[in-house]
Amino acid sequence: MTSSDRRYSVIVFDLGNVLSPFDYHPALDAVEHIERGLGGKLREFFTANYEYHRAFERGDVTSDEFVARMLSVLDHKVTAEQFCRMYSEIFTLNKALITLLPQLRKQYKLVLLSNTNPIHLRYGYGGFDFLKQFDKLVLSFEVNAVKPESKIYEAVEAFTKAPPAEHIFVDDIAEYTETARRMGWDAVQYVGFRNLVAEFTKRGIL
Template identity: 55%
Template sequence: MSNRKYSAIVFDLGQVLIPFDYKIFIDAANKHQQGLGENFVKKYNENYSVHRDFERGKISEKDFIAQMLDWLEHKITEDEFVRYWSGIFSLNKDVISLLPKLKKHYKLYLLSNTNSIHQKYGYQHYEFLKLFDKLFLSHEVGFVKPEEGIYRAVENYSKLSSEEHIFIDDIAEYVEAAKQLGWDGIQFTGYDNLITELNARDILFL
């Protein structure tokens, strides 16, 4: 039995609720020129600060896309880039099925390192997002995990103590950062493990 009182369950988005696979993007780019996708990803990873600044909302969509098209050697159009780059998502239906059950007992928040392109073209149409009381998206908040500011944005909105929040994320570093602020946290490794962790804390999802 857990002695801790949970009031807010905070979910990460990517790889928890919506798995993504950049190989889909690579394969699409390679149809325009062999190796184009792999070369792009290499440049992207070598200049990861661009990705992070776009997630923080510090780079405009226009400037970001222009940089991406440069790295793609202008072999694909802007529309093609947006479509390919946002077509990498699928649904984790097992985890999503927990949301309406959890919502009966707790506040639900979404906390994601993401960007405006993926939001608009990749996932904003998913109905399950309406189950959350609020979405905290890095490009709107101005911070990225594991920076303190993004977690505090949730607390500032929820008006709950740090200890009443629990965070579910696939990246251990981001879970640990939440714990350092007084939250509880679960590293997501799969549906079955998540159920085990929720049960261990007496979190209700019926």
């Protein structure tokens, strides 16, 4: 089935670097201002312990466990509250894409699918108004699975009750869009707003 032959009923959006660009440099700079060298220590920890952070996003590590380890890495020079705020002040808004959501919502079920964690939800993007446009937020730590694991895509399908072919997924990471296609979805790798509009227009979504 080609994309032009499809009938879509569900649009699934990634959060980070699609609807909400993020940048850890402000967080690292904020930690560095507490004491010189702390930002570097935090950067080194995340670089060397990618799987630990991924386990946090999967829900295998609790917020309390994660914060305790981070405070240890930072030599307890910050409080738990300070860390959570600095760690989460990384998100901005893709306003051009966000303005499309109300229009899309009139015709399609909208689902947010994100590898994320409860601290970022509470202290970071959780208050963004555009989240109200979504029929469902499928968050990795809540379903105990992360992209590109099939379980997290299946969690979307369990909510939508729609055939796989009626889903289209927008994510900036090629591996995650490829998995969606293997699941029977259509997918667009997000490389910019204009390109996405062109892809949606080509499919008759816009």
